[in-house]
Structures are given as C-alpha cells and as structure tokens.
Amino acid sequence: MDKKLLHTPEGVRDIYGAEYTKKLTVETWILDKIRSYGYEDIQTPTFEFFDVFSKEVGTTPSRELYKFFDKEGETLVLRPDFTPSMARCAAKYFMDENVPIRFCYVGNTFTNTSSLQGKLKEVTQMGAELIGDASVEADAELAALIIEALLDTGIHDFQLSIGNVEYFKGICIEAGLDEETELELREYISGKNYFGAEELLTDRNIKPEFREVLLKVTDLFGSMEALAQAKSFVHNSRSLAAIERLEKLYEALRLYGVEKYVSFDLGMLSMYNYYTGVIFKAYTYGVGEAIVTGGRYDTLLGHFGKEAPAIGFMIVIDDLMSALSRQNINVHTPQKAxxxxxxxxxxxxxxxxxxxxxxxxxxxxxxxxxxxxxxx
Incomplete structure (x- = not known):
C-alpha cells in the first residue's frame, strides 16, 4: 500500500475521538446562544459559481480559491467565506422581504494558499447574519452576541476590537486617493506597516497634512479616548459620522452590560473589500489570529440584485478550540458510554x-x- 494514501494533504487534518466531541460540544453552545436571539439555521452549498466570490464582490483573491469545472464548463469554487453565499441566498429567496431576516450557519471553508505558516486550509466557521437592518442597534446586537457566545464557551480573557472603515474611506476621499492607492494603503495600515504606508503616500505625492492623518490611523486604538482623538484629526463629514456611529454603538453595548470586553481600532481594515462600515475582530491569548471577524456589508447584496443593508460575524471554530486548549479551559463533554x-x-x-x-x-x-x- 502507498503510505502517502494514509496521510492527508498539507493544510487539512482528521479530527476524531475526544477532540471532535469537544469541538461539537462547543459548536452546540455557540449555536444555542445564536438561536436564542432568533436566528434561524441555513445551509448553503459547499461550492458555488466563481462569480459569487469574484473580485467585484470583494472577497478572497482568485489565486487563493480552490477552482474546478463542472461538465458544462462552468467555473466553480469551494467556498472560502460564507458571507457572499449568505448574500446570494438572501437575494434569491427573500427578494421582496422588507423585514429584517436572521440567518445562522456552521460549515467548512477552504482557502488555497501556501503562506499559511502552519494554519489550516480547511476550517470550520460558525456565524450569524442580520439582513435588512441598517441601525446601530443591529450593530450592537451582533457585537453583544459575539461576546456572549465566547463567554458561553468558557473564555473570559478576550477583547472585541471594533472599527469603522468609513473613517478611513472619508480621509482617503478627502486626500484625493484613487481606488488602487486606497486598496494598497489599506493592506499596509491593516498590517500595521507604518513604513510601507509612508513610502506609498510619499510616492503618490499625497499632501503632507493628509499623509500625516492617514499615518496616524495606525495608532488610533484603545478605549473611548481613541475615538475622541480620532475625531480631532478629521473634518470631513464621512469620517466624523463614522466616529459618531461608534460612540452610539458603545452606549448600546453598555446597555447589554458587555462594554468591558470592547475596544476600538480605527486602523483595523479587513482584507474583504465588501465591508462598508462597522467591523469586528475578537482576540484572545494563545492564538495569533482573530478568532472572530465580521462587520457591516450594506452594498454586497446589491451584487445579487437585492438592495439591503446587512451585518454579520463568523467564528473560526478551529482557532477557538486552540485557544481553549492553550488556556487550559476544560470543555465538559457529554457522559461516556x-x-x-x-x-x-x-x-x-x-x-x-x-x-x-x-x-x-x-x-x-x-x-x-x-x-x-x-x-x-
């Protein structure tokens, strides 16, 4: 027998026994919390047409997709991300709905990249999407739901970092940046690469006063004081409205009683370009990457023919399990047989x-x- 057949390809692995039981138990806890907010389960296909995850949608780069062809020659991809699938589904089945709809899901996603540094190419994601509600109260519901779901798993030492891409976009427009420069600058700022951002802005001859403000964005993180500081740096209405939105969101989260888990980061910008406003990332020790990501994507459904605001989040279950293990948090599983x-x-x-x-x-x-x- 070829010993190669007994092993899995790079980036995927088998999960079984006690480890898998713990994973299923944690998934149940999280789903129970999400369902308690009135979210209903939905299942979308593991693979979709390529256009659902195209560059125009603003999702995972084409080079990182697992692509293949069906017998009609159509290009298909294994889903790298649930949000575009949720948007497509909502546009197809709820085109005429005017009331908010709530979805929750669990499933595996696939990313074909060689620069993962030991990270998995197939991971389990679980999340929730609230479609048709543009209010700050909807932002607060998702943020509070993230915090409560993590607390239910036993993790207490974590922080939900909240940003607003509109703050950055407002400065970019005021500074006269073209779309290509904005996207490139977004990568530098998101990665906290101050020197790369400075070099780019200098090469593009951006005025010194705007260059200074854009570079300061990387340092705008922390408590409510960070929002006050961010407000003092700008004068354009778009950026000021973004700060006001975050201030209102914080007040709503105080009503939920979860504000101690919240911080702000105006330099937090997602790799997904479909995010349009408030964005989330949750961090805990023992894991280098965010265990939760999400945000508002008010224009994404428009790519599928339905104009509707939306916001959602996803939890990377595999990373969450690593955090639980490294923090020595015991997952109480059902009794053995x-x-x-x-x-x-x-x-x-x-x-x-x-x-x-x-x-x-x-x-x-x-x-x-x-x-x-x-x-x-």
Missing part, C-alpha cells in the same frame, strides 16, 4: 439492559466478553 459485556449465554439479558438504559437517555456499548486465559 457505559460498557456492558456479554457472552453467548447472557446476550439476551445484556441486550434488554442496553435497550432500557438507552431509552433513559444513556449511552451504552455492547461488547463481547473476552474469555479469560487459563492459569497454568
């Missing part, structure tokens, strides 16, 4: 006992009793 051994003569009695226990909700394993070796 009770073992009942039997012989040929006792099989009927054992089967009756097992049936009774299973009806009582207990787990039972029937196992043939091994014959004891004779002692010489």
């Amino acid at each position: 009770e073992l009942i051994e039997y012989t040929y003569e006792t099989y009927k009695e054992a089967l009756t006992t097992a049936g009774r226990l299973r009806k009582e909700g207990k787990k039972v394993v029937l196992c043939p009793k091994k014959a004891k070796e004779k002692v010489l």
Whole structure:
C-alpha cells in the first residue's frame, strides 16, 4: 500500500475521538446562544459559481480559491467565506422581504494558499447574519452576541476590537486617493506597516497634512479616548459620522452590560473589500489570529440584485478550540458510554439492559466478553 494514501494533504487534518466531541460540544453552545436571539439555521452549498466570490464582490483573491469545472464548463469554487453565499441566498429567496431576516450557519471553508505558516486550509466557521437592518442597534446586537457566545464557551480573557472603515474611506476621499492607492494603503495600515504606508503616500505625492492623518490611523486604538482623538484629526463629514456611529454603538453595548470586553481600532481594515462600515475582530491569548471577524456589508447584496443593508460575524471554530486548549479551559463533554459485556449465554439479558438504559437517555456499548486465559 502507498503510505502517502494514509496521510492527508498539507493544510487539512482528521479530527476524531475526544477532540471532535469537544469541538461539537462547543459548536452546540455557540449555536444555542445564536438561536436564542432568533436566528434561524441555513445551509448553503459547499461550492458555488466563481462569480459569487469574484473580485467585484470583494472577497478572497482568485489565486487563493480552490477552482474546478463542472461538465458544462462552468467555473466553480469551494467556498472560502460564507458571507457572499449568505448574500446570494438572501437575494434569491427573500427578494421582496422588507423585514429584517436572521440567518445562522456552521460549515467548512477552504482557502488555497501556501503562506499559511502552519494554519489550516480547511476550517470550520460558525456565524450569524442580520439582513435588512441598517441601525446601530443591529450593530450592537451582533457585537453583544459575539461576546456572549465566547463567554458561553468558557473564555473570559478576550477583547472585541471594533472599527469603522468609513473613517478611513472619508480621509482617503478627502486626500484625493484613487481606488488602487486606497486598496494598497489599506493592506499596509491593516498590517500595521507604518513604513510601507509612508513610502506609498510619499510616492503618490499625497499632501503632507493628509499623509500625516492617514499615518496616524495606525495608532488610533484603545478605549473611548481613541475615538475622541480620532475625531480631532478629521473634518470631513464621512469620517466624523463614522466616529459618531461608534460612540452610539458603545452606549448600546453598555446597555447589554458587555462594554468591558470592547475596544476600538480605527486602523483595523479587513482584507474583504465588501465591508462598508462597522467591523469586528475578537482576540484572545494563545492564538495569533482573530478568532472572530465580521462587520457591516450594506452594498454586497446589491451584487445579487437585492438592495439591503446587512451585518454579520463568523467564528473560526478551529482557532477557538486552540485557544481553549492553550488556556487550559476544560470543555465538559457529554457522559461516556457505559460498557456492558456479554457472552453467548447472557446476550439476551445484556441486550434488554442496553435497550432500557438507552431509552433513559444513556449511552451504552455492547461488547463481547473476552474469555479469560487459563492459569497454568
């Protein structure tokens, strides 16, 4: 036998036994919390038409997609991200709906990249989407739901960082940046690459006063004081409205009683260009990347023919499990199965006992009793 067949490709792995039981248990806890807010389950296909995740949509770069063809020659991709699928589904089945709709989901996503530094190419994501509500109260609902869901898993040492891409966009427009420069600058600022951002702005001959403000964005993070500082740096209405939105969001989160888990970061910009306003990232120790990402995508559904505001988040379950393990947080799993051994003569009695226990909700394993070796 080819030993290669016994191993998985790079970036994917098998999960089984106690580890998988813990993962399913955590997923159940999170889903129960999301459903308690009135979100309904939805399942979308594992693969979609390429155009659902095209450059125009603003999702994962084409080079990082797993692409293949169907028998008609259509280009298909394994989903790298749930949000465009949710938007497509909402546009198809709820085109005429005028009331907010709430989805929740769980499933695997696939990213074909070689620069993962040990990260998985297939991960389980779980999340929620609120479509048709543009209010700051909707922003607060999703932010509070993230915090409460994480607390239910046993993690208490984490921070939900909140930004607003409109603050950055307002400065870019005021400074006269073209779309290409804005996207390139977004990557530098999101990666906290101050020197790369400075070099780009200098090369594009951006006026010193705007260059200074754009570079300061990388330092605008922390508590409410960071918002006050951010407000003092700008004069354009778009950026000021973004700060006002975050201030109102904080007040709403105080009503939920979760404000101690919240911080702000005006330099936080997602790799997904479909985000249009408030964005989220949750961090905890033991994991280098955000375990939760999300935000508002008010124009995404328009790509599929339905104009509607929307906001959502997704939790990377695999990273969350790593955090739980490294923080020594015990996941209490359901009881193990009770073992009942039997012989040929006792099989009927054992089967009756097992049936009774299973009806009582207990787990039972029937196992043939091994014959004891004779002692010489």
